[in-house]
Amino acid sequence: MTDQECERKRYLDTGAHKIREVLLFCRNQYECRIQLISRYHFWNGDNIPSPCLKCDNCKNRIKEQPTYENCIEEVFHLLEIIEEMSNNNYEITEDDVVKVFCKSNTKKIRESGLNELEIYKSGRKPKFGKSKEFSGYILADLIVRGYVEQKTLLHYSSPNAQTLSASVFIEGLTTEAKARVIEDS
Numbered sequence: 001m002t003d004q005e006c007e008r009k010r011y012l013d014t015g016a017h018k019i020r021e022v023l024l025f026c027r028n029q030y031e032c033r034i035q036l037i038s039r040y041h042f043w044n045g046d047n048i049p050s051p052c053l054k055c056d057n058c059k060n061r062i063k064e065q066p067t068y069e070n071c072i073e074e075v076f077h078l079l080e081i082i083e084e085m086s087n088n089n090y091e092i093t094e095d096d097v098v099k100v101f102c103k104s105n106t107k108k109i110r111e112s113g114l115n116e117l118e119i120y121k122s123g124r125k126p127k128f129g130k131s132k133e134f135s136g137y138i139l140a141d142l143i144v145r146g147y148v149e150q151k152t153l154l155h156y157s158s159p160n161a162q163t164l165s166a167s168v169f170i171e172g173l174t175t176e177a178k179a180r181v182i183e184d185s
Contacts, residue, residue, distance in 0.1 A: 005154055005164070012152050012166055020144050027137060030061040071138065072185055077101065077124065078139055079178055082148060084119045086172035093169060094139055101135040143170075145184070147177040 001009070025036055032051035039048060051058050081100050085092045090112070099109055100120050109115050142148045149171040154164045174180075 001154070008164065009152055009154055012154075013150075016150075016152065016168060017144070020140055024137075024140055024144055028057060030057055030064075030066055032058050032061075071134075072181075074101075074127070074135070075138060075142070075181060075185075076178065077119075078135060078142065079147070079173060079181065081117075081119050082170060083173055084117050085114070086170070088117065090114070091169055092171075094136070097139055097170065098132055098135045102131045142181075147174055147181060148172075149174050 021040070028036060032053075033055040034052045035048055036057075038046075042048065051061075053059075053062070078097065078101055081097055082092065085097070085100070090096070096109075096112070096114060099106060100114055100117065103120065103125060105115065114120060139148070143150060151169050151171045153167045153169065155167070156163075157165055
């Protein structure tokens with residue numbers, strides 16, 4: 001890979017991370033926007049402000065009074081899926097992780113052999129409704145928080161192509177990811 005391609009890859013990795021952060025910010029329905037923004041700019045020792053009670057998320061939380069569930073088991077299940085897939089040298093996409101989590105039985109899952117993973121066969125079913133949306137959100141959060149590593153592969157679509165295409169894959173868990181999740185939760 002040339003220096004220019006390496007620089008382009010770094011640029012795309014940074015951009016993908018920033019886009020993921022913005023998407024998580026937009027998808028969040030109940031956490032105070034002021035707190036979310038403060039946490040983004042948080043320095044060790046800084047205090048997160050109290051909820052503002054004025055933003056759209058605070059109003060949603062007050063109006064809908066959601067129940068909060070401890071989903072640490074689901075987080076660990078996603079981490080175990082990624083760990084087993086990376087140990088078996090699968091080229092992992094976010095979609096594959098979500099499909100294994102949801103126990104999807106698609107043609108792609110069967111053809112790729114993902115239904116043969118021990119974690120897939122374990123019989124564990126997601127306990128929350130909308131498990132595809134839920135697991136995708138948790139996975140995106142795990143990536144943004146640095147528990148899951150991704151790689152971006154750049155390639156030319158043909159030998160004479162002038163533009164690069166990018167594919168994003170999950171490499172695996174970062175060092176001590178499970179311990180850090182426990183510590184941070």
